[in-house]
Amino acid sequence: MSIAVEREQELLEAVGTIAREVAAVNASAVDRDSRFPIETIDALRECGALSSVIPTELGGDGISFETIAQCCLELGRHCGASAMVFAMHQIQLLSIVRHYERGSWFEQYLRDQVSEQRLIASVTSEVGTGGDMGRSIAAVIDVDADTVRFEKQAPTVSYGAYAHDLLTTLRRSETAEPGDQVMALSSQEQTELEPTGTWDVLGMRGTCSPGCVVRATFPRRQVMAATPFSRVAAESMVPISHILWSHLWLGIAEDAFDRARSFVRASAKRRPGEPIPAAQRLSHVMSELSMLRAEVESARNGFVVASAQPGREELSTMASALRFNNLKIAASEHAADICRGALDVCGIVGFKNDTPFSVGRHLRDTMSAALMIANDRIHNTNASLLLIAKEI
């Protein structure tokens, strides 16, 4: 076995252990109290999982995208909120890894990340843009030759209060058009988060994502000015978000299915030979689960192949945008349907929050999936792309 393969397996095993022994144990409390899954994130930090995707030439482990996706799935099986925090961190980190300029401040940031294991949150959505991540109102404002600042009204900032750094999208300058965006990375010390609301929600309660006014002042070199955000979005942030989210939703759905299956097995053992109506329902849920799994895996493999091509041209096409948009819509709907199906199988013991067959948290967590970049908004975009794209 090569060293690279060994490293991938080591990470998967370490994250699997954390998922089972830390995330699962705290999942109910995280959900009930709407609190950040600090134990899980600390454990992931200790095993180096917050930097493992950084290429070896920058001192990282060069872990593959597939393995990171699998880690999201494993965490999702045990605590949806922990998985979402981990996934979002990887989305931010990969957006930097795939687009930083050699010799820039971001290169050093990535090198330092290996020893520092800083948690990165993002401020991409903005009040007043109608949920369109491709447009910004807040801008990079010049303070002096070397310093810039911004103020952004964010409708949600996931785990902002617990992150070491914030990755924010902004207009390139005060005179730039809304679509002319860049990314900026500011540290906790350089940034002020003023909460504008609370985070008492139906599901994914542990992501702690209240609205905030975000203000930051920092050196100009922390703006990734050489790469337009539109390119980062098309080639990395959007497809990676949809793929990693789908993996963790799949993980939640798999655990709900497993609970339903345990319930059916327990019933069968209690009354051997008698027909179990829930068993047939379970079969329907399994069909849906296998479709979700196939969709998630094929999109991930397609992304890995397209990423390996020179210039990643394929990822900038409309066909590619449609493909990953469709993944997001399908995965978010299927995952919630599977959890609902698992509840139907388990009945009242699934509905109760304190049995081995409880699927309430699974159902509530997956119901957030359709809202994160609202499916209606994605259908709207698709409708427009369908006017011109040819090979669907």
Place this chain on the structure above:
Amino acid sequence: MNEKIRQAIGDHARLGVDLDTLSDDADLYQAGMSSHASVNVMLALEDAFDIEFPDRMLTRTVFESIASIRAALTELQPSLAG
């Protein structure tokens, strides 16, 4: 050819600046064209030149400027070059 391209952009790109002030190399997205508006520009160009852009050309880079659009159209229909 440039005139017809500029016409399509003028009608559909909804730029934040005056199109006449833009050079052929100016970045249309930076000038305010949204992704949604760019789809309408593509449709108008397909109609005006009676061509169909294949999927590999439906990228941001191809529709970034008047010059890049002209290059794509010329590749699709070399007779347009003259």
